[in-house]
Amino acid sequence: MLRRCFQAALRFIPHWPALYQDVVSQQTVGKSLEIWQTAHWNTRGLSKMSLWPFSVKSRDFSQPNASWSAEMQDVYNRYNALCEAETEESGKTGTWRKLPSYNRTLKYVRGGVCLSKIIQSKSRLFTRNIKDLGAAFEYVVFLNQQEKRCVCVFQPGHLLEGPPGHVHGGAIATMIDTVTGTLAGYLAGPVMTANLNINYRSPVPLGSVVVLHSALDRVEGKKIFVSCRVTSTDESKLHTEATALFIAFKMGYLFGS
């Protein structure tokens, strides 16, 4: 039943193949980027089409909100200033780009808002499933596509406690997985985490602001190796170091084909 719905949706949505095809095995990383971004931009373009019957706009959860500390806002402003404003005509961006963050990754692709209502409609992205502002994962990811790296500003809230007053290691791992996975996804299309190695160097206080710096190490076929460092906002303190391996896959893998 689920599979039939999915296949029907694939037929219905004309540009779904941008995400569906195996971009890594057949194309270069540069081309993959283009396709993944095309899917991304198409989604944005889609929401501007007035005739489209499912033109529900997805909410971007990475916008500043009242729970953000002054430090969070400062770092956000710093990276946001590096993002060149996009014009309707050119659709171009600068070296850095703030990535939107929806509560379902499915909403990134063209027609995804519609698909998201068909497939497991109650599912929500783990890091975006708590409605209280600032209670858990407050974060924004910026992508530098030329340098193949991402930066994430992260303000962990009180629901992420591990050691008293400090962030749970699993919550830090979640953010590392999210940021490295986002980078790998932008470079290679759909990916799954195969391996995550983490060294915790110093605890992260709840409510503080840290920055995750993630960079592409190398690509070997469908294997994408990414590293990540979690530091204080001025980078004087190292909290965590990690390496991750992602494997590119065809979307059908998730749906049994």
Ligand SMILES: CCCCCCCC(=O)SCCNC(=O)CCNC(=O)[C@H](O)C(C)(C)COP(=O)(O)OP(=O)(O)OC[C@H]1O[C@@H](n2cnc3c(N)ncnc32)[C@H](O)[C@@H]1OP(=O)(O)O
């Ligand atoms: C916006 C938010 C972004 C969030 C990102 C979050 C991402 C996630 O959390 S994903 C969820 C957690 N991950 C999973 O559930 C994945 C479960 N594992 C799997 O499905 C599969 O093992 C999968 C897809 C990773 C790899 O399967 P498959 O495509 O069959 O790979 P396979 O052919 O066995 O191996 C391919 C290569 O990878 C290597 N490899 C696979 N797994 C590993 C591993 N764990 N460690 C090291 N190498 C590995 C293999 O050795 C092989 O190397 P080579 O080509 O050199 O021989």
